Amino acid sequence: MRARQALLALGADPSIIAKRKLPIIPEATQLVVADMARSGRAHLLVPAAARAWQAMRSAAHAGNVRLIVVSAFRGFDYQVRLIQRHIAAGESVETVLQVLAPPGCSEHHSGRALDIGTLGCQPASLAFADTPAFAWLKTHASRFGFALSFPQDNPYGYQYEPWHWCWSTA
Numbered sequence: 001m002r003a004r005q006a007l008l009a010l011g012a013d014p015s016i017i018a019k020r021k022l023p024i025i026p027e028a029t030q031l032v033v034a035d036m037a038r039s040g041r042a043h044l045l046v047p048a049a050a051r052a053w054q055a056m057r058s059a060a061h062a063g064n065v066r067l068i069v070v071s072a073f074r075g076f077d078y079q080v081r082l083i084q085r086h087i088a089a090g091e092s093v094e095t096v097l098q099v100l101a102p103p104g105c106s107e108h109h110s111g112r113a114l115d116i117g118t119l120g121c122q123p124a125s126l127a128f129a130d131t132p133a134f135a136w137l138k139t140h141a142s143r144f145g146f147a148l149s150f151p152q153d154n155p156y157g158y159q160y161e162p163w164h165w166c167w168s169t170a
């Protein structure tokens with residue numbers, strides 16, 4: 001399996017996929033531009049999730065809350081490089097995998113997950129939980145089909161990720 005091989009190559013124990021019951025997430029094939037970063041980089045999502053994000057962003061903005069995309073679709077190879085960067089910066093692979101999903105297991109592969117930020121808050125930081133943007137999301141995101149994937153004490157062994165939201169039709 002590709003995810004297993006990638007973990008071995010990263011120096012991680014591939015059994016964590018089974019031990020933590022991490023789902024294997026196929027990469028989205030149909031992606032559209034959901035938003036643009038100030039850097040000019042396009043943030044991609046599957047079409048229905050992109051529409052839901054744009055509707056949610058507009059509703060928040062109308063309520064004076066600014067929601068920003070930090071990260072949207074990420075492919076398998078991108079996830080490998082992201083983990084490698086953290087390891088190169090001196091983190092142990094075990095620590096990195098408490099924050100980043102193993103390649104093949106990231107909800108970002110699905111094109112339905114978003115890391116959401118707001119002005120004045122460091123991207124993907126716990127401080128996001130104390131912002132008006134997070135308070136707004138807790139109240140309104142479900143109306144647009146978005147749910148917090150990794151709350152405190154989630155069963156997958158990830159740290160609390162108040163910034164990470166996933167869209168679904170359910």
Ligand SMILES: [Zn+2]
Nearest residue numbers: 113114115164
């Ligand atoms: Zn995320």
